[in-house]
Amino acid sequence: MFLLLLLYLNKHKLPLSLPRQIPLFPFPMAFDPSFAESNISNAKAILTAAASFAATAVLVRSIANDLLPSEFREYFYDGVRNIFSRFSSQLTMVIDEMDGLGPNQIYEAAETYLATKISPSTTRLKVSKPEKEDNITTAVERNEEVIDTFNGVKFHWVLICEQVQRENFHNPRSPYRSVVRSFELCFHKKHREMVLKSYLPHILQQAKELKQQTKTLKIYTFDYQNMYGSISDLWIPTNLDHPSTFEKLAMDSEIKHFILNDLERFVKRKEYYRKVGKAWKRGYLLYGPPGTGKSSLIAAMANYLKFDVYDLELTGVECNSDLRKLLMGIANRSILVVEDIDCSVEFQDRDSEKDEEEDPSTSRRRRLVTLSGLLNFIDGLWSSCGDERIIIFTTNHKEKLDPALLRPGRMDVHVHMSYCTPCGFRVLASNYLGIENHTLFGEIEELIPGAKVTPAEVAEELLKGDESDKSLRDLIEFLNVKTRENEEAGGKEEKEGTVVSTEKRDIFTRFSSQLTMIIDERDGLGRNQIYDSADAYLATKITPSTHRLKVTKPEKEDNITTTMESNQQITDTFNGVQFHWVLVCSQIERQNIHNPRLPFLFSVRSFELRFHKKHREMVLKSYLPHILHQAKDLKQQTKTLKIYTFDFRHMPRNISNLWIPANLDHPATFEKLAMDSEIKDFIFRDLERFVKRKEYYRKVGKAWKRGYLLYGPPGTGKSSLIAAMANYLRFDVYDLELTEIRCNSDLRKLLIGMGNRSILVVEDIDCSIQFRGRESESAEEENPSFMRRTSQVTLSGLLNFIDGLWSSCGDERIIIFTTNRKEKLDEALLRPGRMDVHVHMSYCSPCGFRLLASNYLGIENHELFGEIEELILKAKVTPAEVAEQLLKGDDGDKALSELMEFLEDKKGEMKKWKAKIDESEMEAREKKERKEENGIAA
Known part of the structure; x- marks a missing residue:
């Protein structure tokens, strides 16, 4: 407005000396009527001019808004603003x-x-x-x-x-x-x-x-129906109103303070985690019996940190890909909880076969969810996809968890949620009864350790009454009852399933110097390896005086096996100490799904091992390892070797069903192989050294496997050598036909499905995988249908299993490739660490002939041997051809004579073949010379 006044005064040529003619303050200190009259007239003129100008401005603005485009107006206004902004601070x-x-x-x-x-x-x-x-x-x-x-x-x-x-x-x-x-x-x-x-x-x-x-804390569960929609819609929240705090937790005070300090240190160390190159997350494993406060501790942690909770039910997730989607949808500053981890993901890596038998539909639904998929999020590449996260796993049985899950970096803190302690009881009494001390506290604290009650059970008793004296007396009665029940249950557990002669003795177990170890047949959902080993080992300790014995022979096995019968006792001696074994069998009634009115009996077996208490350490550190080792050797000696081929129809299904076995009854041995004796002895010693070097391979950081390349003409004994190696090592054979595999992913499935202590054989490797790595275009032109069938299988995919990441997916394996043409193989396949030993399977040698004569004719020497050995060097025949000639007759003289005729014919053929080669070479040389002469003449 002041600016408008100045413009008006300038327009009407009014004087600018305002202090004299138009003062800023129109009323002077000394009142002068004439001066006041003049000022009033000037003020009226100014106000009139201002009003006129304002009316004009409004009119111009209205016309501009109606007639001028908005872009022009904005441009004008921005220009005016920019003029004034240049002079603004x-x-x-x-x-x-x-x-x-x-x-x-x-x-x-x-x-x-x-x-x-x-x-x-x-x-x-x-x-x-x-x-x-x-x-x-x-x-x-x-x-x-x-x-x-x-x-x-x-x-x-x-x-x-x-x-x-x-x-x-x-x-x-x-x-x-x-x-x-x-x-x-x-x-x-x-x-x-x-x-x-x-x-x-x-x-x-x-x-x-x-x-x-x-913030209002949330607890999230995932919506499986939105699994393939937006990631933001995967998790469904609800308010978390759990009142648990660290002050209210009925835990040992030292453990509680440790967790509290650990959490506080974690949330303050963002820069430290970044500096050391670790994802900003912390893993907690809460383990212990039900009712010991695991869920309350999680809620207390959430309330203290003000972190939302994501409850992940792994049994509802179909595959690792869906698992990653869910984990990507988790926000920062949150707690991921997987409860009862031993019942959700472990069976996929350990007990998949049994789980599939119990519920095939469930197994199919979650067969692709693996422990490794979850671990990859915990400390793998996916662990960096979020900050400030707490990951908590709970379990009732820590011993059932895979060791890979328990190491630092995954589960950093292991918290044992034990039975209620005296310290925990005082916290509960303060929380529930509002008292810090009482005359009955001493008696209660003495009873609690023997009663083995959980905080939840104590809390339930304290909730029953409002009067503290009565509540505490009722709690004492409850603790006395629990103590008696625990003592009786302990006695029953030892008595059930034992022979009659041990029942009376169990009364005095408290004062006995004997210790009894129970070795159950099943360990959770899987088998107990110690039980299986003891079963095999004790079969060799059965004495002639035993009056009951169990004998079995599976339909497709060759050996008859003997084992202990139930309630039979065997005494074994180790390092001068006697150990008494008893096989205990009890029957448990289970519901019959098909006919609930007719339940069936389920047999539960276990071994009881009894010895003096002072030998406990020796049993754990020496005797049981000795049994495991002996049983392993016994099983290897008596096992029926298998040869496996894969069933392509089961490729998408359970890995355990991919390979189909058949008995391997090949009679080849190293003694019978028609090979050069030095090569044979080298292979024999190399195999023997390999199987004894487990610790060495572990020490140097290599996968425990050995690669052999067998190359040479057809009929030179490559398959017989493989069978001899399998018979010597007692290793099963897996015959892998690469031309039937569609992609590298299927190849990995097959290789994962192989057992340890096995031989993987890929025959004619040059005809199956090499063209995919180096000659794909020419192979496609020669055989397009074959190429289409193997279009996704690559040499690198196989090499990754031989010495890449996948090479650690099994122990004590022999990998054998065979080929007729070594020169066609890619150099990447031949280097040490992949194919460690190259064995040239050549034509029959004089040494090989003598072995064949011994094997087929039963003669060690003959007058024709010298002449035959001279012919063999010139004829270039394979051991298979020589063996075929020796098979034709039973008479040694006649068979050797016919062999000589055969060798003479082969020698003649060789001469003709060489002559033809020489003639071709001569013609080629003459052509070359003529070309050179023509060039010189030109």
Whole structure:
């Protein structure tokens, strides 16, 4: 307005010496009537001019809005603003609500932060409370100014809301308006660096802490129906209102304080984790009997940290891919909980066969969920996809968990949630009865260790009454009952299933010097290896005086096996100490699904090993390892060798069903092989050294496997050598036909399905895998159907199993490749570490002939041997051809004579073949010479 007045005065040529003619204050200190009259007339003129100018401005603005395009008006206004902004010392930062398609974190932080800076003089305030939240929130209303002070500098905030017209897709003629919000932050330009480097980071940190303090905790479960939709829709939240806190936990105080300090240290060490190159997460394993407070501890941790909880039910996840999607949908500052981990993921890696038998449909549904898939999220590449996370696994049986899950870096802290302790009881008494001490506390604390009650059971007793004296007396009665039950149950557990002669003795077990170890047949869902080993070992210790014996022979096995009968006792001696074994069999009634009225009896077997208590360490460290080793050797000696081929129809199904076995009854041995004696002895010694070097391979960090390449013409004994190696090592053979495999993924499945102590054979490797690695185009031209069938199988896929990551997927394996043409193989396949030993299977040698004569004719020497050996060197015949000639007759003289005739014929053929070769070479040489002569003449 003042500017308009100046323009008006200049237009009408009015004097500018305002102090004399138009004073700023129209009423002087000394009143002069004439001067006042003059001032009033001047003021009237000014006001009249201002009113006229204002009316003109309004008229011009209206005409401009109606006639001028909006783009021109915006351009004009921006120009005017820019003119004035050049001379302004203020800087305005605009913080939009949205950053592209996503929210602007600074806007959200400012909204939370400024809610705490609203002054009492504010006249407008925004208040809200979501339906599922507990807290009422306040926020800045639009166009309201908030002044904040930071480091002595004032900052002015204003919330700007604009309505933007958007096209309505459903009705283009009726557009709708959307609100665009932003904060404008105004301050002096000289503070720009401070705002960017200190003030805004301060707001972000303060907002983060405020949100954590006021947030309503959530617990999430996943919605499987949305598995293939948006990741944000996978988890369904509900409020977590668990009242548990660390102060209320009935735990040992030292353990409780350790967990509290560990959590506090974890949340403060973001930069430390980044510095050492680790994902910012922490793993806890809570193990112990049911009712010991595992869930309460998790809730206390969530309440203390103000972290949301994601409850992951692994049995509802189909595959590792779905598992990754779920884990990607987990927010930072959260707790991931997998309860009863031993009942959800372990069976996939350990007990898949039994689980499939019990519930085939369930097995098919989750057959692809693996422990390794979860571990990859815990400390693998996927562990970096989130920050500040707590991962908690719970179990009732820690011993059933895979050791890979328990190591530091995965489960960093192992917390044993034990039975209630005296310390825990005092916390419960304080929580439930409101008393810190009582005359009965001493008696109760003496009973608690022997009663073996959980905190949940104690809490239940304390809940029954309102009067503390009565509640404590009732608790004492309860503890006495539990103590008696535990003593009786202990006696029953020892008596059940034992022979009559041991029942009377069990009464005096407390005063006995004997210790009895129970070795159950099953360990959870899997078999107990010690039981199986003891079963095999004790079969060799059965004495002639035994009057009951169990004899079996499976249909497809060759050997008759003898084992202990139930309730029979065997005495074994080891290092001068006697050990008494008894096989105990008891029957348990199980429900019959098909006929509930007719239950069936299920047999439960276990060994009882009894010895003097002083030998306990020797049993654990020497005797039982000795049994395991002896049983392993016995099984190897008596096992029926198998040769496996794979069933392509079962490729997508359970790995255990991929390989189909058949008995391997090949009679080949090293003694019978028609090979050069030096080569044979070398292979024999190499195999013997290999099987004895388990610790060496472990020490040097190599997979315990050995590669052999057998190359040479057909009929030179490659298959016989493989059979001899299998018979000597007692290893099963897996015959892998690469041409039938569709892709590398299927190849891995097959290789994973192989057992340890086995031989993997790939025959004619040059005809199956090499062209995929180096000659794919030519192979496709020669045989397109064959190429299509193996289009995804690559040489690198097989090499990855031989000495890559997959090479550690099995122990004590021999890998054998055979080929007729070594020169066609890729060099990558031949190097040591892949094919460690190259064996040339050549034509029959004189030494090989003598072995064949001994094997087939039963003669060690003959007058024709010398002549035959001379012919063999010239004829180039294979051992198979020589053996075929020796098989034709029973008479040694006649067979050798016919062999000589055969060798003479082969020798003649060789001469003709060489002559033809020489003739071809001569013709080629002559052509070359003629070309050279023609070139010189030209």
